[in-house]
Amino acid sequence: MKRRSFIQKTGIAGLGVALSPLACTKTKALDTEFLILGGGLSGLYLAYLLEKEGRDYILLEGSGRIGGRMFTRKDINRDVGGKGIGDGYAEVMSLINEFNTEMIDITDYMNSPTAIYKDGVLHNTWDSKEPNPRMLQYIAFGKEKQLGALDEWYKRPELDEVYSKVLKRNGLSEADLDLVNITANYNDVRETSVMNAYHSSAFRKYNISKRVLNFKGGTAPFIESIAKRLKKPVLKNKMVTSIDDSGESVLVTCNDGTSYKSKKVVSTLPFSTLRDVKMNASFNTNQEKAIQNLNYTKITQIHLAHSELFWEEDGSPAAMWTDTPLERVMNLSSHRDEKQIACWVNGTGTTFFDTMSEKEVAAYTIKKMSEIRPASTGKIEYLGMQNWGKYKYNKGAYAEFGVGQAAWFIDMIKPASNLHFAGEHTAHMSRGMEAAAESAKRVFFELIN
Ligand SMILES: Cc1cc2nc3c(=O)[nH]c(=O)nc-3n(C[C@H](O)[C@H](O)[C@H](O)COP(=O)(O)OP(=O)(O)OC[C@H]3O[C@@H](n4cnc5c(N)ncnc54)[C@H](O)[C@@H]3O)c2cc1C
DSSP, X not given: XXXXXXXXXXXXXXXXXXXXXXXXXXXXXXXXXXXXXXXXXXXXXXXXXXXHTXXXXXEEOSSSSSBTTSXXXXXXXXXXXXXXXXXXXXXXXXXXXXXXXXXXXXXHHHTXXXXXXXXXXXXXXXXXXXXXXXXXXXXXXXXXXXXXXXXXXXXXXXXXXXXXXXXXXXXXXXXXXHXXXXXXXXXXXXXXXXXXXXXHHHHHHXXXXXXXXXXXXOSHHHHHHHXXXXXXXXXXXXXXXXXXXXXXXXXXXXXXXXXXXXXXXXXXXXXXXXXXXXXXXXXXXXXXXXXXXXXXXXXXEEEEEESSOHHHHHOSOSEEEESSTTOEEEEOOSSTTOOOEEEEEEGGGGHHHHTSOHHHHXXXXXXXXXXXXXXXXXXXXXXXXXXXXXXXXXXXXXXEOBTTTGGGHHHHTSOBTTEEEOSGGGOSSOOHXXXXXXXXXXXXXXXHO
């Protein structure tokens, strides 16, 4: 059932709150046929598809750069968002080929062993007696019924339960869950739905990627090559503050006071930021609930540079899981001579660093690394951190469905009259960058049909 509703974040839990109607400038002429909100991969790809079809659009991006969660931070020369893709990502691979993007195959480098630091002891490899947190998760999981298709994750409410319950049913202890929390890419396995894990697992199984690829020189050149093909420049620093759908047209207003009127609007904004936008549109009930409540995974990365390969000195693998606040130490290099390591902290663990100044984070990390890996002493330096949970343009790294939330999916992606939804969180089948691209293609057909 469709109903007109006003949504604005109130700072308190609950559904949309009725506001006085937004001032829709009925007399303003249409600025364009389609207005796209958000200049990440999904927004850019959609603009590119519309342009190839000869359709008119304007793309508004809130920040001062394009790419969204594909983010090569030039100040530290690191990709801090999505960077790895499988060669089975059909949509992204077709764009990569179309733009002659140079890729690096990192499959073998990525599969190198990982050490475990637990209770003050560094265990060398995965076959040590210590349980490998990553494997713990999969062993337990593998005994459960798996999904038969990529898009089943939102169609099987009878399988939807808290992830930790499934892991415990298969023999994991509370202590094991603490370890899994370090490695599973969710806020907390004691709260998140197992449907996220089922979906990821189905994506790995059915997407049939054989190789893992990185973008040579970071994701920025790829993103810029899409933008360069667009005849209309992306309008940056246009933070959308309100969307008013009169039923005949939509008026979008930005924080600089400008407004744009179009026949249809496509929001690619993560729901974590869309819920800050004042909206007047015909949302269905599940859609409204999803916009207000869909969870987003918090990730904080602490990027480091090493002057020497300290792991070759102490003989343990470069990457490791730890039971310290640094959680995972990842070797993000694509080959031996690249110097990229980062601590990767997920979910509830991120709060440890949230209250620290950057100087304190740097000092803590270098000291802790030195305790865990004495060989790193004097050989690593702090580059910078990326706190995705607090980054105002995303407020989280990716959508994470809570128990019962997957059942909202099919309603939450339906057009609300003239307002359409794309973005990673709206993909039926894929995850990550491929999800962003898949969603752009879906909405492209919604618009042109
Ligand atoms: C740390 C991290 C690691 C990842 N690793 C991988 C990986 O290895 N492989 C993979 O495939 N995927 C990975 N991903 C996921 C992948 O990067 C994303 O799924 C994809 O880039 C999302 O694209 P999008 O267009 O849906 O959203 P976004 O890129 O987030 O685009 C949304 C845009 O909207 C803008 N915006 C927000 N609010 C407003 C507003 N009010 N007004 C105007 N504009 C606004 C934002 O600035 C942003 O540019 C990772 C993501 C993160 C954060």
